[in-house]
Structure formats: structure tokens, C-alpha cells
Amino acid sequence: MKNESTRDSYSLKILAALQQDGRLSVQDLSQRIGLSTTPTWKRLKALEKDGVIQGYTAVVDRTRVGLATCVLAEVNLSRHVENVVEEFERAVQDCPAIIECFSTTGQADYLLKVVTADIASYDAFLHSVIFKLPGVSEIRSAVVLREIKRPSPLPLDQLG
Structure with missing residues (x-):
């Protein structure tokens, strides 16, 4: 079942970008996905609230x-x-x-x-x-x- 916050291409772009670099600022993230800062921030918060993004970690060798x-x-x-x-x-x-x-x-x-x-x-x-x-x-x-x-x-x- 799809989560509401992953139904649009911008949310998928946010997820893809964060999987590559979880330390992106909202400003850098918005530039990367081609959306202004406020809607990017709102989508990011919705993804976190819905549990789609479960946390941010470092990949350790x-x-x-x-x-x-x-x-x-x-x-x-x-x-x-x-x-x-x-x-x-x-x-x-x-x-x-x-x-x-x-x-x-x-x-x-x-x-x-x-x-x-x-x-x-x-x-x-x-x-x-x-x-x-x-x-x-x-x-x-x-x-x-x-x-x-x-x-x-x-x-x-x-x-x-």
C-alpha cells in the first residue's frame, strides 16, 4: 500500500536524493529536485511523519x-x-x-x-x-x- 506522501514525483526525488546523501540541507535538496524550499520542506516533514523516512544514519565500513x-x-x-x-x-x-x-x-x-x-x-x-x-x-x-x-x-x- 502506497503512503500518501510518496504519491508524487517530487517526494520520490526527495527520497532518492536523501538515499544518496542524507546530510543534504533543505535548500540543497530543493535545488537538486527542482522545487522551492518551502514545498520541499513540507514534503520532507510529511515523509518523516508518515514513517517513510525512519531516520538518518551514517554508513560505516x-x-x-x-x-x-x-x-x-x-x-x-x-x-x-x-x-x-x-x-x-x-x-x-x-x-x-x-x-x-x-x-x-x-x-x-x-x-x-x-x-x-x-x-x-x-x-x-x-x-x-x-x-x-x-x-x-x-x-x-x-x-x-x-x-x-x-x-x-x-x-x-x-x-x-
Whole structure:
């Protein structure tokens, strides 16, 4: 379902520009999209209010800060009752090393993206965190050798 604030081309242009540079001033943003400052500001505030823009962050190179190991962990739960699922998902939310979590179809119930300093740290993480998560029955880990494509801007041109 489309959000009201993303129904026009200017709002899509705002989103595209901010995905490239979230530090643009409203004035620079308005120049980039070809709209005056006040309507740009109003659209920007509407996008924030509607939750389309959820926040502004810096993209940090994890390897340069010492988080060289990335692992994709497939997790299966022993039982799919509401309280087990809720406890598991809450525990995942509270764990900073798990930077992404997806509920999936197929062989795994969840796919976790985990970053640690090295393989020894991941092994310690498995024993101190993952094996203790509520309802976990099976884990399959795949160590990422190279990241071919990192998180990137959404393909908003498909909407226009």
C-alpha cells in the first residue's frame, strides 16, 4: 500500500536524493529536485511523519572498525507457538551483533546477519547468545567470504 506522501514525483526525488546523501540541507535538496524550499520542506516533514523516512544514519565500513567477520545464520525454531516466536524475536532485537533478521520461507525459519571481530568471536557468540535464544533447535552458519553488493538505495525509479 502506497503512503500518501510518496504519491508524487517530487517526494520520490526527495527520497532518492536523501538515499544518496542524507546530510543534504533543505535548500540543497530543493535545488537538486527542482522545487522551492518551502514545498520541499513540507514534503520532507510529511515523509518523516508518515514513517517513510525512519531516520538518518551514517554508513560505516564494518571492517575498518574491527568487525571483519560477517555470518549468515539460518535458524529454525523447535516450536512455532506465539510466545516462543515473540521471545525469540525480542531477543534478536536486543542483540547488537545481529544486524539484520528476516523471517523466511523455505528451509529456515529465520535468516540472521551477524557481524563479529573474527571467527573465534562468532563461535563465542554462538555459545553465549544464539544457542540460548528461546526455541532455537537448529542453526546453519555460512561465513561471508566477500560482500559483492552491500545495502544500497531502494530502486525508487520502479515506482515512478
